Structure formats: C-alpha cells, structure tokens
Amino acid sequence: MRNEKIKRITFTALMTAIAVVLSFVESLLPTAYFMPPGSKLGLSNIPVMFSASKLTVGETLLIVFAKSVFVFITRGFTAFCMSLAGGILSALCMIFIFRKTNGFGYMGIGILSALCHNAGQLIVSFFLVQTTAIVGYAPVLLIASVGTGFLTGTLLRLVMPYYTKLKEMEK
Amino acid sequence: MKKLITKKDLILLFVVLLAGIVGIVFMNSADEGKSAEIIVDGKTTEIISLDEAYEKQINGVVICCEKGEIYIKESNCPDKVCMRSGRISKSGESIICAPNRVAVKINGKKGNLPDAITG
Amino acid sequence: MVKKSKNLLIISAVVLVVVIFTVSLFSSMTNDAEASNFAMGSPVDIKVYGEKDGDALCGYAIERIKFIDNVYLSHTISSSAVSTLNRDGKLTADKWLGDYLTECVELSAKSDSFTLFSGDMKDLWQIENGGYVPTDSEIADLLQKLENTELIINSNEMTLQNGKIDLGALGKGTACGEAIDYLKKQNVEKALVTVGGSIGAIGDESFSIGVRNPFGGQNDYFAILNATNCFVSTSGDYEKFFERDGIRYSHIFDATTGKPVQNDITSVTVVAESGTVSDFLSTAIFAEGIENGIKLADEFGAEVIIVKKDKSVLVSKGLENKLTINDNSFSISVIE
Numbered sequence: 001m002r003n004e005k006i007k008r009i010t011f012t013a014l015m016t017a018i019a020v021v022l023s024f025v026e027s028l029l030p031t032a033y034f035m036p037p038g039s040k041l042g043l044s045n046i047p048v049m050f051s052a053s054k055l056t057v058g059e060t061l062l063i064v065f066a067k068s069v070f071v072f073i074t075r076g077f078t079a080f081c082m083s084l085a086g087g088i089l090s091a092l093c094m095i096f097i098f099r100k101t102n103g104f105g106y107m108g109i110g111i112l113s114a115l116c117h118n119a120g121q122l123i124v125s126f127f128l129v130q131t132t133a134i135v136g137y138a139p140v141l142l143i144a145s146v147g148t149g150f151l152t153g154t155l156l157r158l159v160m161p162y163y164t165k166l167k168e169m170e171k
Numbered sequence: 172m173k174k175l176i177t178k179k180d181l182i183l184l185f186v187v188l189l190a191g192i193v194g195i196v197f198m199n200s201a202d203e204g205k206s207a208e209i210i211v212d213g214k215t216t217e218i219i220s221l222d223e224a225y226e227k228q229i230n231g232v233v234i235c236c237e238k239g240e241i242y243i244k245e246s247n248c249p250d251k252v253c254m255r256s257g258r259i260s261k262s263g264e265s266i267i268c269a270p271n272r273v274a275v276k277i278n279g280k281k282g283n284l285p286d287a288i289t290g
Numbered sequence: 291m292v293k294k295s296k297n298l299l300i301i302s303a304v305v306l307v308v309v310i311f312t313v314s315l316f317s318s319m320t321n322d323a324e325a326s327n328f329a330m331g332s333p334v335d336i337k338v339y340g341e342k343d344g345d346a347l348c349g350y351a352i353e354r355i356k357f358i359d360n361v362y363l364s365h366t367i368s369s370s371a372v373s374t375l376n377r378d379g380k381l382t383a384d385k386w387l388g389d390y391l392t393e394c395v396e397l398s399a400k401s402d403s404f405t406l407f408s409g410d411m412k413d414l415w416q417i418e419n420g421g422y423v424p425t426d427s428e429i430a431d432l433l434q435k436l437e438n439t440e441l442i443i444n445s446n447e448m449t450l451q452n453g454k455i456d457l458g459a460l461g462k463g464t465a466c467g468e469a470i471d472y473l474k475k476q477n478v479e480k481a482l483v484t485v486g487g488s489i490g491a492i493g494d495e496s497f498s499i500g501v502r503n504p505f506g507g508q509n510d511y512f513a514i515l516n517a518t519n520c521f522v523s524t525s526g527d528y529e530k531f532f533e534r535d536g537i538r539y540s541h542i543f544d545a546t547t548g549k550p551v552q553n554d555i556t557s558v559t560v561v562a563e564s565g566t567v568s569d570f571l572s573t574a575i576f577a578e579g580i581e582n583g584i585k586l587a588d589e590f591g592a593e594v595i596i597v598k599k600d601k602s603v604l605v606s607k608g609l610e611n612k613l614t615i616n617d618n619s620f621s622i623s624v625i626e
Contacts, residue, residue: 139194
C-alpha cells in the first residue's frame with residue numbers, strides 16, 4: 001500500500017533526522033581528556049541501533065549513509081569515510097545480533113556496536129596512512145568502546161519504549 | 172524487551188577490558204625508542220633521531236621532536252585529532268593524521284637512553 | 291522482573307562510573323610532567339615525576355629560574371642586580387642576593403684562577419663578538435685593573451669598585467639549585483632539572499646522565515653517569531670559543547694570566563651537593579689545571595670527571611662504579 005510506504009519513508013527520515021541532530025550535538029561537546037583522541041560518544045548511533053532491530057536492512061543502511069553525508073558536509077572527506085565504514089560495520093553487526101542471537105542485553109549490544117564502529121575507523125585509517133603504526137591505538141579504543149558502548153546501550157534501552165510507540169503510531 | 176545486562180554482556184565487558192589493559196601494559200613496557208619513522212602515503216620518507224630537535228611540515232602536518240618526544244604541533248586537518256594525541260617516545264607508539272595520510276612511528280629498541288646530558 | 295533489571299542497571303552504572311573515575315584519577319596522579327623553556331641563554335628542561343600537579347610544578351620551577359635570571363643575574367636586562375651593580379657601582383641587595391653574593395665571594399677566594407670579575411676580560415677578548423687577541427700590554431693593564439677590583443659587602447649594601455662582575459660561571463648551577471629547592475619545598479619526590487649544562491636531581495632512584503663527549507655534537511655522550519640526589523655541572527672549551535692562528539681561545543679565563551685557559555683539559559664535570567658549587571668547581575678546576583683542580587675538588591668533597599685533550603679521562607674514586615663508558619676511544623683512570 002502506498003500509504004504504508006510513505007509512512008515507512010517518513011519514519012526512516014525521522015530516525016535520520018534524530019541521528020543527524022545527535023551527531024551535531026556530539027560535535028559540540030568538549031572532549032574529556034581521558035577519552036582517546038578521535039573516538040566519539042556514539043550518540044548518533046542510537047537511532048541506527050533501533051533501526052537495526054525494528055526496521056529493514058535497507059532502511060538501516062540508508063540512515064547510516066545519510067548520517068555520513070551530514071558528516072561529510074560538516075567535517076570533511078576523511079571523517080565521512082570513517083563514519084561510513086564504522087557505521088556500516090556496526091549496523092551490520094547489530095542487525096545480526098538482533099535477529100540471529102539471543103543472549104546479549106543492551107549493554108552488550110552497545111559495546112559491540114562501539115567496537116565495530118571503532119574497528120571500521122581503524123581500517124579506514126590503515127588505508128589512509130598504510131602503516132601498522134595504527135595498531136598502537138587499538139588497546140585504548142578497546143577500553144573506550146566499553147564505556148561508550150555501555151552509555152549508548154543504556155540510552156537505547158531508555159528510549160526503546162518511546163521509539164516503539166512512535167512506530168506503532170504510524171499504523 | 173530485552174534485559175539491560177546479561178551474563179553474556181558481562182563476559183564481553185571483561186574480555187574487552189582485559190584485552191585493552193593487556194595491550195596498554197604491553198605498549199608501556201616497550202623501551203624508549205631511539206629513532207622514529209615518518210610515513211607518508213604508506214612510504215617511509217624520513218627517519219629521524221629522537222635525540223635531535225626537529226621540526227618540519229609535511230603534507231600540512233607540523234611534526235616536532237623535542238627532548239626525545241614527538242608530537243604534532245600544527246595541522247591543517249579539520250578535526251585536529253593528531254594534535255591532541257599527546258607526546259610519544261616509546262617503541263611502537265605512533266601518532267597519525269589520517270586526512271593528511273601522515274604517520275610518525277617510533278622504532279625499535281635501544282636500552283639506556285639517558286634522562287639528560289651534561290655539558 | 292522489572293525491579294531486578296532496574297537494580298542491575300543502577301548497580302552496573304555505579305560500578306562503571308567508579309571504574310572510569312578511578313582510572314582517570316589514577317592516570318592523572320601518576321602523571322610524569324615535563325616543561326622546556328629558555329633562560330640564561332640556555333635551554334631549560336624540568337621533569338617532575340609522579341605528581342598530580344606535575345605540569346603546574348614544572349611551570350613554577352621555570353618561573354623561579356627566569357626570576358633568578360631576570361632579577362639578579364642577567365646581563366641583558368638593565369634592571370637586573372648584576373647590570374645595576376656594573377653600571378652604578380652600588381646596589382642595595384635583598385636577603386637572597388646578599389647571602390648569594392657573600393657565598394660567591396667565599397667560593398671565589400678558594401681559587402686564584404677563578405674570578406667573579408671576568409666582565410672586563412670577556413669584553414677585552416670579545417668572546418661574544420668574534421674574538422680578539424689583545425696585545426701583551428693590554429693584558430697587563432687588564433691584570434692591573436683586576437688587582438684593584440673589589441666587591442665590598444656591608445650588610446646589605448654592595449659596592450663594586452673598578453670592575454665588572456659576571457656570575458655566568460656559576461649562575462646556571464645556582465638556577466638549578468633554586469628550582470630544585472622550590473620543588474623540594476613542594477614535597478616533590480622525583481625530579482630532574484637541566485639548565486644549560488647544569489643538572490640537578492631529586493629522588494631515591496638514580497638518573498642516567500649522559501656525559502657530553504667534548505669531541506662530538508650537542509647530543510653525543512661518551513659515558514653514562516648514575517646520579518642520585520646531587521648536582522652535575524660541566525665546563526668545556528667547546529662551548530664558547532674562537533680560534534686564531536690554530537689556537538683555540540675558550541670562554542674560561544685564568545685570572546692569574548688574564549687569558550683564556552690553555553692547558554691539557556677539554557672538559558670538567560663535577561658532581562656536588564649544591565648547584566652553585568658544582569658550577570663554580572667545574573669552571574675553577576678547569577682554570578686551575580689538573581693538580582690544583584683535584585685538590586680543590588677534595589676541599590669541597592666533590593667528585594670529578596676530567597677529560598683531557600688526548601681523550602684520557604680522570605675520574606674520582608667515588609664515581610668509579612657509577613660511570614658506564616660506551617665509547618672505547620676514551621681511556622679512564624681513577625684518581626687515587
């Protein structure tokens with residue numbers, strides 16, 4: 001039904017808008033000194049996580065892509081590549097988790113999402129500088145992933161009922 | 172709705188934290204390096220000694236070496252992540268500027284670099 | 291079920307916050323800080339280990355050094371004590387300066403070849419300006435003038451007669467000492483201060499100090515000295531010099547001849563308990579020559595590493611076990 005399609009597109013656009021706003025908000029936050037340079041809180045990933053669980057694969061990837069385009073406009077080409085790589089990797093991972101596995105709670109999902117996102121970024125960095133020197137960043141990113149993953153996972157758990165309600169409203 | 176924290180989550184948390192901590196301990200136990208490589212577009216363009224003062228702009232990134240430590244003084248990249256990466260001096264440590272495709276990495280080991288030199 | 295997961299949520303949030311807090315606190319507590327700057331015409335480097343406010347402490351130590359330079363010892367700042375004394379011939383000193391000048395006079399009295407009034411000698415030989423070899427009669431006039439130069443200390447009134455005072459030979463050691471004193475007052479347990487060629491160390495663990503190779507570059511060292519809680523200063527003929535007709539004229543003068551020292555020494559490194567003394571001795575021993583220099587070191591209970599122009603090295607008995615040579619072209623012998 002055409003109506004349904006429009007509703008789905010609108011909802012996806014809504015999720016994208018939220019992701020973009022969160023991305024902008026994140027860029028305004030001052031960097032805490034103990035966070036490794038380059039890592040982000042991952043707030044803009046929360047709508048993507050919801051999408052991975054409740055929307056189609058296509059819609060999820062679309063949100064990731066749109067979010068990355070926003071990053072491209074505001075922070076340049078390199079940031080765009082990192083956001084895209086990290087976003088796609090973590091989105092795919094979460095789709096897999098939500099659909100195929102059972103044992104993880106929101107914290108675990110958040111941590112895995114952060115891990116994948118950071119891994120995607122490291123890979124892009126590797127292609128850009130082409131030296132294994134980047135390996136040095138890995139341990140610190142691992143630890144940071146735990147912290148940010150827990151944060152985003154918890155936040156997702158908190159907003160889950162609201163997002164779900166929103167989705168119900170379209171029926 | 173799913174639970175917030177499950178057993179699997181806690182296992183994951185500990186495994187990741189452990190891996191991270193082990194990695195950091197391992198990196199800190201490396202000796203102070205003696206020389207560093209500057210890598211541009213994947214190729215080593217220059218090898219510098221950590222003992223000598225150095226300041227050079229490469230691809231828009233100003234790499235500085237002072238008192239056995241290397242840091243990025245200035246960079247024209249949008250995020251300036253490299254400028255906030257602190258100072259490195261130990262083998263294996265590195266600072267990279269991805270947008271400019273520049274990396275500085277501290278080489279191999281040599282024990283006993285002095286804390287200071289008289290005269 | 292809802293209550294259970296809510297409790298778990300709160301507990302794990304608290305745990306994580308505590309972990310992050312402890313980690314960041316720990317990492318800021320074991321901060322090793324370093325600051326570099328420039329003062330007294332030389333690079334200054336301060337390292338403070340394991341203190342929470344390491345960066346601030348380094349900064350204040352540097353400020354102390356700059357203060358000593360600007361207010362007391364500088365030649366380039368016309369309002370400094372030294373400049374004022376040289377220009378006006380008199381000065382009312384504060385307690386610090388009064389005590390310091392008294393100490394300088396006492397130290398200088400221990401060595402005939404060392405003088406606090408090297409200002410005129412430096413001017414005559416134009417060490418800072420490309421160098422000039424004066425005639426014998428110019429030197430004779432200089433020596434005559436030196437004989438009449440005097441610094442009179444009358445409680446806090448300083449009077450300088452017939453000459454120019456120059457504390458450059460001990461100043462860096464003094465600056466090191468002042469920085470170390472400051473850090474000690476702040477209960478710093480481990481630190482390393484470098485002002486030009488003078489180094490001061492605090493801490494139970496020894497530091498590795500490279501001993502400059504007089505025949506190499508700025509960062510070349512031929513040996514490593516283990517130094518604990520002491521001051522190390524070096525004077526060398528490679529620091530400031532000019533050459534004329536194959537002879538090297540260094541910035542270290544012999545007050546008895548009015549000329550730059552000409553002997554078989556190329557560098558003297560002194561390990562002592564005070565910064566001022568270590569810097570004074572490194573210059574005085576160089577000027578006195580090996581025999582008298584060693585006696586002078588003994589008087590102060592200081593230890594020396596004397597490098598001769600033929601690359602042979604004389605080392606005090608107490609330093610024998612603290613020195614590791616990494617260049618075999620130098621031959622070491624221990625002073626009995």
